[in-house]
Amino acid sequence: MARELFADGYRMTPYWQDIAPKVTLPDLALPPETDVLIVGAGYTGLNAALQTAGEGLGTLVLDAEHPGWGCSLRNGGQLSTSLKPSFATLAKRYGKELATQLCQEAQASLDYMHALSREDGIEMGLREVGRFHGAHKPHLYRKLEQECAAGHPVWKTDTFMVPKAEMAAELGTDAYHGGIVFPHHCSVDVSAYHPSLLNKALASGARVKGACRVLSIERLATGFEVQTSEGTVRTGKVILATNGYSGALSPWHQRRIIPIGSYVIATEELPKETVDRLFPTDRVLSDTRKLVYYYRLSPDRKRVLFGGRVSLSETDPRNSALKLHRDMTALFPELATVKISHAWMGFVGYTFDTLMHAGEDDGLYFAGGYCGSGVGMASYLGMRIGQKATGLEKTPSAFERIPFPTRPLYTGTPWFLAPSVLVYRMRDRLGI
Numbered sequence: 223m224a225r226e227l228f229a230d231g232y233r234m235t236p237y238w239q240d241i242a243p244k245v246t247l248p249d250l251a252l253p254p255e256t257d258v259l260i261v262g263a264g265y266t267g268l269n270a271a272l273q274t275a276g277e278g279l280g281t282l283v284l285d286a287e288h289p290g291w292g293c294s295l296r297n298g299g300q301l302s303t304s305l306k307p308s309f310a311t312l313a314k315r316y317g318k319e320l321a322t323q324l325c326q327e328a329q330a331s332l333d334y335m336h337a338l339s340r341e342d343g344i345e346m347g348l349r350e351v352g353r354f355h356g357a358h359k360p361h362l363y364r365k366l367e368q369e370c371a372a373g374h375p376v377w378k379t380d381t382f383m384v385p386k387a388e389m390a391a392e393l394g395t396d397a398y399h400g401g402i403v404f405p406h407h408c409s410v411d412v413s414a415y416h417p418s419l420l421n422k423a424l425a426s427g428a429r430v431k432g433a434c435r436v437l438s439i440e441r442l443a444t445g446f447e448v449q450t451s452e453g454t455v456r457t458g459k460v461i462l463a464t465n466g467y468s469g470a471l472s473p474w475h476q477r478r479i480i481p482i483g484s485y486v487i488a489t490e491e492l493p494k495e496t497v498d499r500l501f502p503t504d505r506v507l508s509d510t511r512k513l514v515y516y517y518r519l520s521p522d523r524k525r526v527l528f529g530g531r532v533s534l535s536e537t538d539p540r541n542s543a544l545k546l547h548r549d550m551t552a553l554f555p556e557l558a559t560v561k562i563s564h565a566w567m568g569f570v571g572y573t574f575d576t577l578m579h580a581g582e583d584d585g586l587y588f589a590g591g592y593c594g595s596g597v598g599m600a601s602y603l604g605m606r607i608g609q610k611a612t613g614l615e616k617t618p619s620a621f622e623r624i625p626f627p628t629r630p631l632y633t634g635t636p637w638f639l640a641p642s643v644l645v646y647r648m649r650d651r652l653g654i
């Protein structure tokens with residue numbers, strides 16, 4: 223029965239990759255030297271490249287696969303202020319001043335995306351559609367209500383509650399006990415953003431090469447010698463932009479980034495009446511589960527893109543697809559017979575403090591650890607770290623000023639993932 227849920231010709235690659243315009247990279251022999259070498263051609267690397275190339279620095283962006291192969295062409299396209307810990311938690315950890323600055327920069331990441339889209343002409347289909355965040359237990363609705371009433375010391379406080387009785391105007395499901403709307407969260411057309419960013423980076427003078435894996439980075443008296451699968455390059459500065467795909471290239475970072483699989487399905491095209499009834503708004507959607515579901519319509523409003531973490535450990539997207547379909551159907555029973563056209567996964571870069579980080583160690587720059595919320599943050603911190611590499615920006619980001627923790631015995635393989643998922647799953651059932 224289950225296998226029948228896959229549409230004929232279904233694909234195990236991201237829906238976005240099917241519809242994204244193809245960017246042809248100029249043929250590029252590896253240059254012997256460059257001013258800045260960026261490892262990774264996703265949002266972080268390309269936004270950094272816009273800055274360094276824009277300032278006239280020789281900028282070489284290398285990706286082990288093709289540019290956009292990582293999360294930047296796999297994600298859900300949901301854009302928010304991106305911080306997981308509450309203001310109270312941040313203030314307790316770092317003091318009120320730094321907590322405020324972290325929140326201000328989170329807001330700046332959202333503003334940056336608006337500016338990229340409006341002023342820099344980067345196509346991303348950015349729409350301020352708002353987010354509906356559903357309460358999967360009654361007491362969690364009351365908790366959201368309290369949070370809504372308390373407001374936020376930094377962010378706009380025009381969030382509002384939607385009680386269960388008024389849910390039909392937001393979402394065609396009985397599964398939530400109401401929810402909260404964040405009006406300024408946005409949706410992005412993932413298939414448009416990365417190709418447009420890549421074109422802009424190329425037009426700014428960055429040289430971009432795919433199928434070129436960086437194998438090692440050796441520090442010299444001045445600058446670095448970088449060994450790649452295609453040869454050796456000397457560079458003044460290195461920017462590590464590998465996030466959830468950070469391997470052993472920099473063991474210090476590897477010990478601080480936790481690669482965790484996130485899984486998505488796209489449905490086949492649905493009848494317009496079904497879409498309009500189940501999804502009367504174009505909002506991005508999520509809920510109060512710790513193992514969160516994130517979902518939305520495709521930009522053409524024809525498919526549901528439904529994502530989440532459904533396995534204890536990493537699994538084949540074919541297996542996760544069936545579980546995601548089951549969970550989607552629990553929310554929307556009439557989608558029970560709708561088939562899956564695409565199923566895919568990607569590795570998000572988590573951190574032990576559930577915050578993103580940036581920093582520099584004498585010419586080696588890094589931004590990453592977006593904890594699954596990197597559409598805006600990878601773009602913004604990529605830009606900040608790129609500016610820093612130009613030498614023009616001297617003020618460190620707040621995300622450079624917080625400690626970047628690891629744990630004893632952690633070397634890059636999250637052996638604790640399955641037990642953690644199990645605990646979260648239990649907490650979700652109990653609503654704690």
Ligand SMILES: Cc1cc2nc3c(=O)[nH]c(=O)nc-3n(C[C@H](O)[C@H](O)[C@H](O)COP(=O)(O)OP(=O)(O)OC[C@H]3O[C@@H](n4cnc5c(N)ncnc54)[C@H](O)[C@@H]3O)c2cc1C
Pocket residue numbers: 261262263264265266267284285286287288289290291292293294295296297298299300301302434435436437463464465466467468469471484485486516529567568569570571590592593594595596597598599600
């Ligand atoms: C399924 C899924 C859903 C998501 N949904 C959302 C969402 O809705 N909203 C949101 O804000 N965020 C979301 N995210 C997270 C977001 O997509 C990422 O945080 C963001 O794309 C990170 O961009 P990046 O450039 O840092 O990394 P990536 O885009 O992952 O790029 C890293 C690149 O580094 C390259 N690389 C690695 N090692 C080497 C090497 N040694 N040499 C050369 N190249 C190397 C890889 O090939 C890869 O292309 C999601 C992620 C996934 C997987």
